[in-house]
Amino acid sequence: xxxNEPLLIRGARLIDPSTGMDMIGDILVMDGNxxxxxxxxxxxxxxxxxxxxxxxxxxxxxGFIDLHVHFREPGYEDKETIAxxxxxxxxxxFTTVCCMPNTDPAMDNASVVDYVLRRAREADLIxxxxxxCVTKGREGKELAELWELSQAGAVGFSDDGSPVAxxxxxxxxxxxxxxxxxxxxxxxxxxxxxxxxPVNEGELSNRLGLRGWPAAAEETMVARDIALAQLTGGQxxxxxxxxxxxxxxxxxxxERNQPITAEVxxxxxxxxxxxxxxxxxxxxxxxxxxxxxxDTNAKVNPPLRTERDVAALITGLRDGTIDAIATxxxxxxxxxxxxxxxxxxxxISGLETALGALMGLVRQSDLTxxxxxxxxxxxxxxxxxxxxxxxxxxxxxxxxxIVLVDPDREWVVRVGEFASKGKxxxxxxxxxxxxxxxxxxxxxxxxxxxxxxxxxxxxxxxx
Amino acid sequence: xxxxxxxQAPSADQVSLVGGTxxxxxxxxxxxxxxxxxxxxxxxxxxxxxxxxxxxxxxLRGKIIITLFYEASTRTRVSFEEAGxxxxxxxxxxxxxxxxxxxxxxxxxxxxxxxxxxxxxxxxRHPHSGAPYFIARNLEHTNVINGGDGWHAHPxxxxxxxxxxxxxxxxxxxxRVVIVGDILHSRVARSNLWGLTTSGAxxxxxxxxxxxxxxxxxxxxxxxxNPLAAVEVETSIDRAIEGADVVMPLRLQVERQETGLIPTxxxxxxxxxxxxxxxARAKPDALxxxxxxMNEGVEISPQVAHGGQALIEEQxxxxxxxxxxxxxxxxxxxxxxxxxxR
Numbered sequence: 059x060x061x062n063e064p065l066l067i068r069g070a071r072l073i074d075p076s077t078g079m080d081m082i083g084d085i086l087v088m089d090g091n092x093x094x095x096x097x098x099x100x101x102x103x104x105x106x107x108x109x110x111x112x113x114x115x116x117x118x119x120x121g122f123i124d125l126h127v128h129f130r131e132p133g134y135e136d137k138e139t140i141a142x143x144x145x146x147x148x149x150x151x152f153t154t155v156c157c158m159p160n161t162d163p164a165m166d167n168a169s170v171v172d173y174v175l176r177r178a179r180e181a182d183l184i185x186x187x188x189x190x191c192v193t194k195g196r197e198g199k200e201l202a203e204l205w206e207l208s209q210a211g212a213v214g215f216s217d218d219g220s221p222v223a224x225x226x227x228x229x230x231x232x233x234x235x236x237x238x239x240x241x242x243x244x245x246x247x248x249x250x251x252x253x254x255x256p257v258n259e260g261e262l263s264n265r266l267g268l269r270g271w272p273a274a275a276e277e278t279m280v281a282r283d284i285a286l287a288q289l290t291g292g293q294x295x296x297x298x299x300x301x302x303x304x305x306x307x308x309x310x311x312x313e314r315n316q317p318i319t320a321e322v323x324x325x326x327x328x329x330x331x332x333x334x335x336x337x338x339x340x341x342x343x344x345x346x347x348x349x350x351x352x353d354t355n356a357k358v359n360p361p362l363r364t365e366r367d368v369a370a371l372i373t374g375l376r377d378g379t380i381d382a383i384a385t386x387x388x389x390x391x392x393x394x395x396x397x398x399x400x401x402x403x404x405x406i407s408g409l410e411t412a413l414g415a416l417m418g419l420v421r422q423s424d425l426t427x428x429x430x431x432x433x434x435x436x437x438x439x440x441x442x443x444x445x446x447x448x449x450x451x452x453x454x455x456x457x458x459x460i461v462l463v464d465p466d467r468e469w470v471v472r473v474g475e476f477a478s479k480g481k482x483x484x485x486x487x488x489x490x491x492x493x494x495x496x497x498x499x500x501x502x503x504x505x506x507x508x509x510x511x512x513x514x515x516x517x518x519x520x521x
Numbered sequence: 522x523x524x525x526x527x528x529q530a531p532s533a534d535q536v537s538l539v540g541g542t543x544x545x546x547x548x549x550x551x552x553x554x555x556x557x558x559x560x561x562x563x564x565x566x567x568x569x570x571x572x573x574x575x576x577x578x579x580x581l582r583g584k585i586i587i588t589l590f591y592e593a594s595t596r597t598r599v600s601f602e603e604a605g606x607x608x609x610x611x612x613x614x615x616x617x618x619x620x621x622x623x624x625x626x627x628x629x630x631x632x633x634x635x636x637x638x639x640x641x642x643x644x645x646r647h648p649h650s651g652a653p654y655f656i657a658r659n660l661e662h663t664n665v666i667n668g669g670d671g672w673h674a675h676p677x678x679x680x681x682x683x684x685x686x687x688x689x690x691x692x693x694x695x696x697r698v699v700i701v702g703d704i705l706h707s708r709v710a711r712s713n714l715w716g717l718t719t720s721g722a723x724x725x726x727x728x729x730x731x732x733x734x735x736x737x738x739x740x741x742x743x744x745x746x747n748p749l750a751a752v753e754v755e756t757s758i759d760r761a762i763e764g765a766d767v768v769m770p771l772r773l774q775v776e777r778q779e780t781g782l783i784p785t786x787x788x789x790x791x792x793x794x795x796x797x798x799x800x801a802r803a804k805p806d807a808l809x810x811x812x813x814x815m816n817e818g819v820e821i822s823p824q825v826a827h828g829g830q831a832l833i834e835e836q837x838x839x840x841x842x843x844x845x846x847x848x849x850x851x852x853x854x855x856x857x858x859x860x861x862x863r
Contacts, residue, residue: 260741264734267650267673267711272735346551349658352651396629396659398649400671 064088064105065501070113070462072096074120075432076439076451085118087458090501095452111496111508113462119431120450121153121184121459121499123438125243125321126218126297126384127409129155129186131177132170133162138389138479140174141181143409146387146478148505150409151434151461151494154185154442154449155387159196160219166191166202168210175211183504184497185449185459187213187442192222192231192242199224201231208238213442216243218297219359221279223249228283232292239443241295241319244283246304247360251275256399258361262331266352268399271361273301280304284311284318295441296320298386300360302370309379319441321384322371324412325484327419331362333484334399354395354402356484358388372424375433382438383430385412389480407480411471413463415485417492420465427465458501462508467493545657545665546847548674549715557683557720563846564684564839570607571842581610584852587640589632590668591617591647596813596837597668597677601644604844610641610852632656636663642852644668650708664851672706678812679712681843683720685836686767689808694721699761699803701727701793702771702820705734705782709812710771714749725753727761729792731782758793765803769810770795770820786819796822800830808832 065087072083072095079096086093088105104110129143138146140157147155157174159165165174171188178186190207194200196217204215215235221244222228231242252275257263259270280296284307287294299305299322311318332342334357336350343350356362374380388405395402416434419425439450448456468491473481496506549557570576586605588598598614605612615635617623622631628647635643642664645653650671657665669675686693698717704710704726717724726737736742737754744750755761762768773789783789800807809821809831817823825831 259735261736261744261747264736264742267671267708269672270735347548347654348551349545349547349654351654393627396627398628398647398652398655400649400651401628 064108065458065498065503066099066104066108066110067113067118067460067462068110069098070116070118072118072452073428073431074435074452075428076120076436077453079452080428085452085460087460087498087501090458092452092454092456092458095454111462115464116495117427117463117465118452119461119463120435120452121461121497122151122413122434123154123382123442123450124152124385124387124409125156125382125438125441127155127157127387128160128389128405129157130389131161132173136391136479137394140177140186142477142479143387143389144178144181144183144186145505146407146409146476147184148497148499149477149494150385150412151463151497152184152409153459153461153497153499154187154446156187156189156213158216158218159189159191160217164191164196165189165212166194166196166207168203168206171207171210171212184499187211189214189216189218189243191215192217193227196220198222198227201227201234204235204238208240212240213446214241214243214295216245216297218243218245221245221247221249225282225286229286229290232286232294233290236290236292239293241293241441243295243297244279245297246276246279246283246299248275248279251278254400256357256361256402257334258331258363260331260364262334266334273303273363273367276301276360277303277307280307284308284316287318288316294318298323298326298360298384299371299374299380300326300363300367302367305370305374305379309374309377312379319381320379321382321438322375322380323386324383324408324415325358325362325406326360327368327371327375327383328415329356329362329484330365330368333362337484337488339487339489352399353484354397354399355406355482355486357399357402357404358386358406359404372419376425376429381433381441383412383416383433384438385409387478387480389478390482391479392481395482405480405482406484407476407478407482410476410478411483411485411490413494414469414471414490414492417465417490421491458498460498461494462496464493464495466491467495469493543851545653546676546851547653547657547665547667549676549679549712549719552716552719554719557716560680560843560846560850561684561687563850564842567842567845567849568839570845571838577607577609579609580849581605581608581852584610584641585639586610586612586642586644586848587615587635588612588644588668589615589635589646591622591645592669594646594668596840597646600837600840601668601844603841604848607841608845608848610848628652628655629659632660636660642666642848645670647671666847666851669708671708672711673708674712675708675812676712677840677844677847678709679716680847681836681840682713682769682810682812683716684839684843685810685832686808688839689832690766693717696722696766697725697764698722698767698769699725699727699765700769700771701758701761701795703732703773703777704728704737704771705732706774706777707771713769714752718749718752723751723753725755725761725765727755727758727793729783729789730756732777758795758799759802762799762802765807767808767810768795768800768803769812771812772814773816773820790819794820794822795825797824797828800825806830810836813837
């Protein structure tokens with residue numbers, strides 16, 4: 059399928075929170091853009107040679123936007139490449155992702171940004187937007203050349219994986235970047251409080267005899283940065299919030315009309331700390347530990363928290379305290395996880411399970427479908443600013459980034475089927491309900507399991 | 522060869538857990554009272570063997586036991602080696618220094634290699650909590666006994682403590698056992714909590730707040746469904762020790778001062794040392810246990826450590842019998858399972 063081949067999605071439930079659209083209808087894509095989206099398109103208006111996807115029973119949403127992924131390139135190509143990460147994103151329904159700069163070399167200068175953008179063009183599947191470092195080499199000592207990074211295409215700045223720990227440097231970063239109109243994305247963790255701690259502090263850390271990563275290590279940093287953002291007028295975006303206290307701090311800041319934004323991961327919304335004790339097909343195990351305990355695939359930073367934190371994060375997402383869902387997709391090589399829990403790398407390979415896991419929240423009535431889709435589309439799009447205003451929506455004339463979801467289709471997570479090189483997920487073997495069945499990026503089908511859209515399209519999208 | 526040379530040993534088949542599916546001893550959280558009872562009775566039989574003039578039986582002849590120690594140890598490693606040898610198993614000691622672990626071989630590859638050499642059972646000590654669980658899930662044939670993992674568990678120490686208390690008090694049910702000291706970092710305390718609680722003891726944990734796990738400090742452990750919810754937590758040793766049947770001070774590592782968890786060892790010893798004056802608040806003839814190695818003058822006064830109520834050497838002696846019992850229960854040839862399968 060060539061990029062400008064017309065495409066008709068027929069009879070889907072169109073959900074676009076940016077416009078309030080929620081109706082059964084059609085989408086016509088031409089020249090990579092959305093020609094029409096809305097009520098049924100009459101046969102006479104369908105161009106000849108148009109490919110038709112019969113989408114009744116499916117949801118059609120704007121392509122998902124992920125503000126937080128690790129594609130590991132350059133430097134850690136054995137964990138992921140921009141090509142494999144892009145395909146994983148496509149399989150997960152994401153048409154835009156923002157790459158974190160903890161690469162080697164770190165993305166702290168324009169040439170590395172250029173390289174990432176070139177590799178993304180070569181992969182040619184989805185939109186990959188780079189996030190530059192806040193500090194040179196992510197060392198937390200001196201500011202990186204933020205203006206030059208922004209000129210090269212960086213959409214924000216972060217030392218993710220590490221916080222900007224020095225409060226004075228964080229102050230300067232927020233102040234300096236305010237003139238660039240780009241956010242500082244903080245990985246909120248006071249390393250003095252969380253050093254060498256693989257799991258949440260509390261019941262779990264005591265049960266397993268592990269050093270605990272207290273909620274306060276995140277909350278003190280969140281509180282500090284909210285004060286620094288207030289002081290500087292800088293734009294603060296908080297990555298992967300994980301605690302009830304953090305949600306409250308952000309909520310209070312927003313009530314004061316501070317322009318703080320925040321994201322949360324699918325795993326912090328759906329899994330609690332007990333998953334580290336191992337799981338079966340039903341969920342996390344309780345009772346005496348078995349040899350499945352100390353599951354390194356459930357080791358993630360920030361750690362999985364308590365049931366109470368999970369509930370507060372869901373509430374925060376629902377009431378708009380949290381603006382976006384971001385996967386923090388963190389792929390690793392199998393041997394990075396085939397070690398003791400202390401030695402294991404932090405991170406979950408999350409792009410390909412995100413939608414399936416999150417649909418559970420809709421079925422449990424924790425979230426409406428509309429809010430879930432908003433936090434995956436228009437919510438993150440807002441944070442990307444004017445330049446990317448056409449993303450996260452299916453408005454006529456806009457870029458044809460569309461995801462088709464079968465909300466009832468059940469599937470079993472099998473990491474062997476992941477496109478990502480990272481097979482590290484605690485969800486292996488779990489049955490999820492809700493599946494991305496096709497992803498259209500810039501008018502091209504880049505992923506599909508639908509018979510009427512499949513074999514040729516994917517092959518050509520790769521080629 | 523039969524097992525008859527170990528007299529009075531109950532048949533493992535009498536108890537479903539040990540006789541059934543158990544392949545590993547990783548902690549005591551999965552031991553029932555029946556299973557604990559079986560271990561105690563089997564230990565009695567082993568203690569009888571230890572009392573003989575020629576204290577060696579052929580029970581585990583032809584079995585290979587490897588002790589794999591990534592941390593220093595005297596009593597645990599030696600008593601496992603002795604236990605294995607007295608049961609006629611071949612015991613091979615591997616320590617991290619001098620092994621291929623020093624060349625950077627991963628834990629996974631090391632234990633898979635040991636399994637491939639034919640090890641029937643591995644006793645592992647590792648500084649990382651959970652390492653024995655990792656090993657157990659990655660070995661198909663070899664039994665695993667946890668010889669101490671990080672801050673998490675030291676089940677064989679807890680079993681020998683149970684055995685020693687039982688010997689002197691004839692029961693555990695209803696006794697008040699006070700564990701004093703660095704609870705936060707103590708695998709001995711964690712395993713003893715399971716063993717003692719399952720046996721019906723009232724456990725009191727006593728430590729300065731900085732050496733208590735957060736859930737004991739904030740009281741959140743008293744939640745419904747927590748089998749350890751009845752544990753008492755006390756920061757004053759004088760209150761904790763009141764009426765105790767057993768007092769168990771824990772070793773205080775010097776690093777705790779360096780990392781700021783306590784101001785000085787001097788202050789710690791003034792506030793928390795088990796000495797004669799404090800011991801007098803416990804029941805008359807209360808037992809004093811210590812998992813060793815002791816810092817005399819820090820967590821325990823020399824007078825108490827060498828006084829009539831201390832059972833510290835008895836614990837070590839019982840440790841051999843308990844470990845013989847565990848090796849026997851996991852590996853006895855009559856079961857035709859466990860280490861015998863390859």
